[in-house]
Amino acid sequence: xxxxRHEPVFTMTLAGLSLRDLEYVVAVxxxxxxxxxxxxxxxxxxxxxxxxxxxxxxxxxxxxxRSARGVLLTPDGKRLVAQARIVLQEAxxxxxxxxxxxxxxxxxxxxxxxxxxxxxLGPYLFPRLLRPLRQAFPRLQLILHEVRTQDLLEQLxxxxxxxxxxSPPVDAHGLVLEPLFFEPFLxxxxxxxxxxxxxxxxxxxxxxxxxxxxxxxxxxRDQALLLCSRRxxxxxxxxxxxxxxxxxxxxxxxxxxxxxxxxxxxxxPLRDLLRQTPFDRPDVGRWISxxxxxxxPRPWQFRTLAALVMDCAAGWCLADGRRLGRAMGGGxxxxxxxxxxxxxxxARG
Amino acid sequence: xxxxRHEPVFTMTLAGLSLRDLEYVVAVxxxxxxxxxxxxxxxxxxxxxxxxxxxxxxxxxxxxxRSARGVLLTPDGKRLVAQARIVLQEAxxxxxxxxxxxxxxxxxxxxxxxxxxxxxLGPYLFPRLLRPLRQAFPRLQLILHEVRTQDLLEQLxxxxxxxxxxSPPVDAHGLVLEPLFFEPFLxxxxxxxxxxxxxxxxxxxxxxxxxxxxxxxxxxRDQALLLCSRRxxxxxxxxxxxxxxxxxxxxxxxxxxxxxxxxxxxxxPLRDLLRQTPFDRPDVGRWISxxxxxxxPRPWQFRTLAALVMDCAAGWCLADGRRLGRAMGGGxxxxxxxxxxxxxxxARG
DNA sequence: ACGCAGCATTGATGCCGGCTATGGACCGGA
DNA sequence: TCCGGTCCATAGCCGGCATCAATGCTGCGT
Numbered sequence: 054x055x056x057x058r059h060e061p062v063f064t065m066t067l068a069g070l071s072l073r074d075l076e077y078v079v080a081v082x083x084x085x086x087x088x089x090x091x092x093x094x095x096x097x098x099x100x101x102x103x104x105x106x107x108x109x110x111x112x113x114x115x116x117x118x119r120s121a122r123g124v125l126l127t128p129d130g131k132r133l134v135a136q137a138r139i140v141l142q143e144a145x146x147x148x149x150x151x152x153x154x155x156x157x158x159x160x161x162x163x164x165x166x167x168x169x170x171x172x173x174l175g176p177y178l179f180p181r182l183l184r185p186l187r188q189a190f191p192r193l194q195l196i197l198h199e200v201r202t203q204d205l206l207e208q209l210x211x212x213x214x215x216x217x218x219x220s221p222p223v224d225a226h227g228l229v230l231e232p233l234f235f236e237p238f239l240x241x242x243x244x245x246x247x248x249x250x251x252x253x254x255x256x257x258x259x260x261x262x263x264x265x266x267x268x269x270x271x272x273x274r275d276q277a278l279l280l281c282s283r284r285x286x287x288x289x290x291x292x293x294x295x296x297x298x299x300x301x302x303x304x305x306x307x308x309x310x311x312x313x314x315x316x317x318x319x320x321x322p323l324r325d326l327l328r329q330t331p332f333d334r335p336d337v338g339r340w341i342s343x344x345x346x347x348x349x350p351r352p353w354q355f356r357t358l359a360a361l362v363m364d365c366a367a368g369w370c371l372a373d374g375r376r377l378g379r380a381m382g383g384g385x386x387x388x389x390x391x392x393x394x395x396x397x398x399x400a401r402g
Numbered sequence: 403x404x405x406x407r408h409e410p411v412f413t414m415t416l417a418g419l420s421l422r423d424l425e426y427v428v429a430v431x432x433x434x435x436x437x438x439x440x441x442x443x444x445x446x447x448x449x450x451x452x453x454x455x456x457x458x459x460x461x462x463x464x465x466x467x468r469s470a471r472g473v474l475l476t477p478d479g480k481r482l483v484a485q486a487r488i489v490l491q492e493a494x495x496x497x498x499x500x501x502x503x504x505x506x507x508x509x510x511x512x513x514x515x516x517x518x519x520x521x522x523l524g525p526y527l528f529p530r531l532l533r534p535l536r537q538a539f540p541r542l543q544l545i546l547h548e549v550r551t552q553d554l555l556e557q558l559x560x561x562x563x564x565x566x567x568x569s570p571p572v573d574a575h576g577l578v579l580e581p582l583f584f585e586p587f588l589x590x591x592x593x594x595x596x597x598x599x600x601x602x603x604x605x606x607x608x609x610x611x612x613x614x615x616x617x618x619x620x621x622x623r624d625q626a627l628l629l630c631s632r633r634x635x636x637x638x639x640x641x642x643x644x645x646x647x648x649x650x651x652x653x654x655x656x657x658x659x660x661x662x663x664x665x666x667x668x669x670x671p672l673r674d675l676l677r678q679t680p681f682d683r684p685d686v687g688r689w690i691s692x693x694x695x696x697x698x699p700r701p702w703q704f705r706t707l708a709a710l711v712m713d714c715a716a717g718w719c720l721a722d723g724r725r726l727g728r729a730m731g732g733g734x735x736x737x738x739x740x741x742x743x744x745x746x747x748x749a750r751g
Numbered sequence: 752a753c754g755c756a757g758c759a760t761t762g763a764t765g766c767c768g769g770c771t772a773t774g775g776a777c778c779g780g781a
Numbered sequence: 782t783c784c785g786g787t788c789c790a791t792a793g794c795c796g797g798c799a800t801c802a803a804t805g806c807t808g809c810g811t
Contacts, residue, residue, distance in 0.1 A: 067421055067493055073799095075496075076416065087758060100800050102758060113504040115699035118561065119758060120576060121808045125561035127699055128514045129503045136499050140492045144416055147424075147485045154478045155462040165477045212467065212474035227469060227777080350464035350476055422768095436789060449769050451789060456768095468789060470777040576808080 072144050074108045075137040077101050081117060082134040085124045161357045163192035169208060169217035173273040173296055174236075174341060175199035177315040178218060185365050201270040209344060216345040216355050218362075220272050223344070229352065230342040231359040234366040237338035238280070239317070239329040241300060242309040263308035265299055266292045276339055277311040303327055313339060314371045421493050423457045424486040426450050430466060431483040434473045510706045512541035518557060518566035522622040522645055523585075523690060524548035526664040527567060534714050550619040558693060565694040565704050569621050572693070578701065579691040580708040583715040583726045586687035587629070588666070588678040590649060591658040612657035614648055615641045625688055626660040652676055662688060663720045 080090035081101070091101040109116050116130035126134060157163045170178060179197055186193060198205075198214055205217045210227060221230060264281060267274045273296075291308060293299035296316045303310050304326035317329055343362065345355045429439035430450070440450040458465050465479035475483065506512045519527060528546055535542060547554075547563055554566045559576060570579060613630060616623040622645075640657060642648035645665045652659050653675035666678055692711065694704045715726045 067425065067490070068497060070421055070493055070497060072416055072419055072421055088756095096799090097801050098758075099760075099802085103760090104799075106759085112500040114500055114507070118695065118697050118699060120695065120697035121757075122559055122576065124758090125695075125697075128516075128564075129507075132503065133496065133500055136492070136496045140489065140496055141416070143485070143489045143492050144419055147482065147489055148417060148419060150485050151461040151463055151482055154481065158463070158478075210471055215477075227471065346467065346469060346474075348467050348469035348474075350467060437787090445768090446770055447789075448771085448791080452791090453768075455790085470788075473789090 068111060072141065074104055075141055077104050078108065078116060078130075078134060078137050079141060081105065081124060082126055082130070087119075087124065157192065158351065160190065160192055162186075162190040162354055165194045165196060166216070166354075166358075167196040167198070167214040169198040169200060169205045169214040169219075171202055171205060171219050171272060172199045173267070173271060173313060173316065174218055174220070176296075177313075178341075181315075181369065182362060182365060185361065189361060202272045203270065206344075209346065212346075215349065216343055216358065218341060219344055220276070220339045221342055225344065227347050228344045229347050229349075229355075230344045231356065232340055232342045233359055233362050235338055235340050237314045237331065237335070237371070238277075238311050239314055239331055240309065241303045241312045241327055241329050243303060243306045243326070244328045264291070265302055265308045265310045267296070267299060268292055268294055273311075273313065273339070280311060280337065300327060315369075317371075417460055419460075421490065423453055424490055426453050427457065427465060427479075427483060427486050428490060430454065430473060431475055431479070436468075436473065506541065507700065509539065509541055511535075511539040511703055514543045514545060515565070515703075515707075516545045516547070516563040518547040518549060518554045518563040518568075520551055520554065520568050520621060521548045522616070522620060522662060522665065523567055523569070525645075526662075527690075530664075530718065531711060531714060534710065538710060551621045552619065555693075558695060561695075564698070565692055565707065567690060568693055569625070569688040570691055574693070576696050577693045578696050578698075578704070579693045580705065581689055581691045582708055582711050584687055584689050585726065586663045586680065586684070586720070587626075587660050588663055588680055589658065590652045590661045590676060590678050592652060592655045592675070593677045613640070614651055614657045614659045616645070616648065617641055617643055622660075622662065622688070629660060629686065649676060663726075664718075666720075668719075 077090065077094055077096075080093050081087060084090045084093065087102055087105075088098045091098040094101060105116065112133070114129050114133065115127055116133060118125040118127055154164070168179075169175075175197065176199065183195070186195065196214075198208070200208065202219055202223060205214075205219055206223060206228075208214045209217050218233070221232075223230070264277070266277060274292075293302055296312065299310055300312065300316070300323060302308070304323045312329060321327070343355060343359045345352070349355070426439065426443055429442050430436060433439045433442065436451055436454075437447045440447040443450060454465065461482075463478050463482065464476055465482060467474040467476055503513070518524075524546065525548065532544070535544065545563075547557070549557065551568050551572060554563075554568055555572060555577075557563045558566050567582070569585075570581075572579070613626070615626060623641075642651055645661065648659055649661065649665070649672060651657070653672045661678060670676070692704060692708045694701070698704070718726055720726065
């Protein structure tokens with residue numbers, strides 16, 4: 054459950070005080086005239102008189118001195134009116150702030166947006182997104198986090214982040230997942246390895262030993278193991294803490310691995326030490342989806358973001374010259390013909 | 403008429419914002435739970451839900467994200483809640499201030515009190531009152547002014563002062579006058595003057611020439627002229643700007659004058675240069691009254707002040723050894739047997 | 752003495768916030 | 782998969798209170 058902060062808490066005895074009453078009081082104090090004050094407040098004079106009288110009774114303080122010569126503030130009234138002005142001023146700032154925020158909402162994307170991504174995607178996805186996002190939505194303020202899937206889901210549900218880039222399948226209870234693009238996997242191996250071992254690049258022809266994995270908790274680790282149809286027991290102890298580390302290990306001849314296409318920089322500083330080869334089947338890879346709370350306000354905000362990411366992704370050239378497959382658009386799907394897999398896909402809307 | 407200040411004026415569009423709504427919002431933000439928040443606010447959960455929803459609609463901003471996992475603040479909600487806390491805090495200060503002032507009213511006399519007095523009385527009355535007043539009402543904050551009767555009445559009616567010590571008759575429209583004491587007049591003359599001129603000290607035996615008066619506007623001037631039954635034409639040009647100046651002029655042998663008893667200090671530094679002689683009739687003098695607006699709140703405040711002044715005055719010994727006559731008390735009235743004269747005496751409510 | 756200006760009072764009216772009861776979505780356990 | 786519990790939303794009704802138009806009252810000026 055969410056933490057219950059026990060804050061100072063107001064004494065709860067605002068005694069039915071109303072901002073309208075304070076407006077009336079200030080109006081009379083300004084104009085020294087009940088009738089004029091009522092006019093300014095757009096109410097009838099009796100209404101204003103009654104409200105001020107009731108307020109005076111509640112406060113047990115006479116604010117105004119009524120006489121035929123005019124309306125005078127009592128000394129107490131003077132001090133209270135000064136404080137009333139402060140209250141109204143702060144209330145006005147509240148309204149102004151709300152109006153500003155509401156107007157900001159008129160933009161499709163504006164204000165702070167806390168985005169998360171899995172670590173095997175974020176460092177390679179965000180740099181490609183920042184420029185187009187800033188160009189399309191200048192008033193958007195991104196706060197980025199990179200944690201593994203489980204933490205991502207927890208932070209998402211706890212409201213610590215607003216949306217997350219991740220790879221299904223995930224437990225999507227209470228979430229909406231919008232597929233964005235299909236990211237193919239590549240086989241990374243040392244060019245010095247026996248060419249025969251990787252000659253055909255089918256999943257069945259992978260060597261029995263030498264697979265290097267990421268740490269526990271990375272979805273990419275699980276997906277790689279699933280592809281290889283083997284338990285991690287065979288190469289226990291061979292793991293890296295990040296994709297970059299993993300690529301360096303492969304380049305150093307420590308073994309081979311399976312990498313998502315976006316993690317390969319262009320140009321690649323490891324080009325001479327590392328060969329990344331596509332698989333012969335187009336469905337080897339992972340779907341990337343954007344996830345947000347189903348209860349989130351302004352869901353179109355995330356759909357807008359998703360659409361922009363899809364548009365961008367359609368233009369990215371991979372290291373092997375091919376392009377990413379779009380999730381829903383009409384373009385040619387070069388990868389991921391069957392759509393994002395996994396259970397837990399949430400109904401949308 | 404009273405001046406109509408045209409102040410900045412709030413934009414008048416607080417849009418029906420209510421402090422209660424802000425309390426609800428803050429409660430939900432604190433507790434992350436509509437039911438608990440409703441309990442804290444002492445209302446039913448539906449009431450609170452509806453009000454918050456209506457507020458969100460008015461602001462066109464979703465403050466909270468409702469989900470089965472709990473209640474989350476949206477980023478916009480976070481900022482607005484912060485401002486709502488400020489508004490409520492200032493409103494609470496308003497309430498606290500009002501309570502403090504109301505409690506202060508429990509004292510018979512407390513807080514700021516703006517008192518005025520005619521210049522022929524104030525400099526001699528206030529010094530005698532300050533100590534007893536501070537002793538009886540420690541929380542009383544006096545602000546003292548000394549101006550002539552007409553200005554006094556204007557300031558009183560305009561609300562620039564709360565009460566005034568003056569001498570009737572005055573135009574008491576809209577005012578309450580409470581008689582305090584009768585202050586006898588003394589004849590001030592140089593000891594070197596012919597003794598025969600002041601032998602009997604009846605009003606009829608005053609010398610024809612040599613009367614020194616205060617400037618125009620001092621009620622004492624008019625009263626002195628009335629006593630002497632003569633026009634100021636006789637001694638035109640012989641006038642002083644203050645009683646002290648006047649006494650020095652008499653001491654210098656410039657002429658003679660009529661002084662109120664309280665203005666003679668004890669001991670008198672001019673004792674050897676100046677003789678102050680009582681009149682043979684006890685009703686030669688002036689009444690001193692306290693005046694306040696009939697519309698003034700807490701009239702008992704001024705009656706309390708008046709009673710204290712009367713008590714004090716009963717104990718003052720004049721330079722000639724006699725005492726001031728009390729206005730209403732049961733004591734022996736040595737002066738002013740017929741009570742304060744003049745029209746305009748107000749009914750007391 | 753009359754008229755006027757200005758705040759207070761009155762009684763009718765309608766909005767609005769409150770409550771109880773119920774609905775519906777979601778979650779967790781069997 | 783069903784069931785019960787939790788929690789927020791909805792529905793319907795009710796009562797109070799703010800509002801208004803009309804009138805009263807008081808004090809001042811002429």
